[in-house]
Amino acid sequence: MTAEGFRSGFACFVGRPNAGKSTLTNAIVGEKIAITSSKPQTTRHVIRGIVTRADAQLVLVDTPGLHRPRTLLGQRLNDLVYETWADVDVIGVCLPSSQHVGPGDEFLLTEIAALPRRPKLLALATKSDLVGPTRLAEHLMRIQALEEKLGIRWEAIIPVSAVTNDQVDVVVNEIVKLLPDGPPLYPMDAVTDESEEVRIAELIREAALEGVRDELPHSIAVVVDEMLPREGRPADKPLLDIFATIVVERDSQKGIIIGHQGERLREVGRDARLQINKLLGTPTHLALKVKVMRDWQRDAKQLNRLGF
Numbered sequence: 263m264t265a266e267g268f269r270s271g272f273a274c275f276v277g278r279p280n281a282g283k284s285t286l287t288n289a290i291v292g293e294k295i296a297i298t299s300s301k302p303q304t305t306r307h308v309i310r311g312i313v314t315r316a317d318a319q320l321v322l323v324d325t326p327g328l329h330r331p332r333t334l335l336g337q338r339l340n341d342l343v344y345e346t347w348a349d350v351d352v353i354g355v356c357l358p359s360s361q362h363v364g365p366g367d368e369f370l371l372t373e374i375a376a377l378p379r380r381p382k383l384l385a386l387a388t389k390s391d392l393v394g395p396t397r398l399a400e401h402l403m404r405i406q407a408l409e410e411k412l413g414i415r416w417e418a419i420i421p422v423s424a425v426t427n428d429q430v431d432v433v434v435n436e437i438v439k440l441l442p443d444g445p446p447l448y449p450m451d452a453v454t455d456e457s458e459e460v461r462i463a464e465l466i467r468e469a470a471l472e473g474v475r476d477e478l479p480h481s482i483a484v485v486v487d488e489m490l491p492r493e494g495r496p497a498d499k500p501l502l503d504i505f506a507t508i509v510v511e512r513d514s515q516k517g518i519i520i521g522h523q524g525e526r527l528r529e530v531g532r533d534a535r536l537q538i539n540k541l542l543g544t545p546t547h548l549a550l551k552v553k554v555m556r557d558w559q560r561d562a563k564q565l566n567r568l569g570f
């Protein structure tokens with residue numbers, strides 16, 4: 263039963279690494295679904311957050327960054343980006359207020375402008391809390407000037423801060439306005455269609471990368487091997503056992519993840535478990551293994567197994 267005038271569709275946020283895409287997605291969906299970090303390029307999976315309102319359903323698709331493909335993984339990620347862009351109704355282009363609009367941003371927009379079926383474009387001046395009004399105004403004017411320079415059209419230009427929650431609702435309203443009429447695409451109570459396992463794997467990956475991103479930026483993946491309720495627990499005190507494997511490319515990386523006498527891996531497990539408990543709302547026990555799979559990023563069979 264959907265009211266007349268109900269809108270539904272897909273949107274994604276694009277932007278240079280660190281532009282604030284994941285943080286904005288989280289602020290909108292209100293649940294930890296995407297990875298955020300202070301270092302670039304941690305978003306790897308296509309993650310959908312779903313906003314359902316009385317008048318609309320918005321499905322947010324998170325894409326990885328576009329980069330120079332040096333490995334099979336790089337190529338697949340880029341293909342995924344173009345496929346995602348072709349599918350969405352609205353692209354929110356994140357242009358951080360704290361940085362100048364640069365060649366990277368223009369490259370991205372030129373690629374979008376060349377799409378056969380161009381989605382509607384919203385310019386989002388992200389991280390607006392980091393600059394004063396004068397700088398923000400200048401930034402907005404530079405964004406405006408891109409229309410003529412690149413032959414694109416902004417449906418709106420919106421300053422937004424995901425951190426202070428300023429104008430996040432305006433962003434959602436503007437996106438919804440641009441969605442086509444249509445019934446909900448997912449059940450009305452859905453938040454995300456990403457499987458729990460994938461979300462858990464991402465939380466572990468995030469914890470494993472903490473503090474060592476410079477050393478291991480793209481060389482780790484996480485697979486959840488098994489999740490089962492612990493037997494013999496009282497009904498009011500359940501415990502979920504999660505077995506997961508952290509996959510690295512080299513022995514030296516395995517050493518980094520594990521740390522001196524396993525200290526670092528224990529920390530990773532503790533951090534990840536807290537996040538997982540929050541996500542699932544159930545106490546969990548997390549058993550982590552570290553495995554070396556040489557060149558997993560170049561090997562198609564391994565990539566398929568890891569879900570890329």
Ligand SMILES: Nc1nc2c(ncn2[C@@H]2O[C@H](COP(=O)(O)OP(=O)(O)OP(=O)(O)O)[C@@H](O)[C@H]2O)c(=O)[nH]1
Nearest residue numbers: 280281282283284285299302303305389423424425
């Ligand atoms: N002050 C401020 N910081 C922000 C805001 N949004 C994001 N950040 C910070 O900017 C950094 C990058 O944010 P992300 O959301 O991970 O950026 P991203 O575009 O998803 O990055 P990639 O996954 O690398 O492409 C993090 O340290 C965030 O805390 C904001 O509105 N204000």
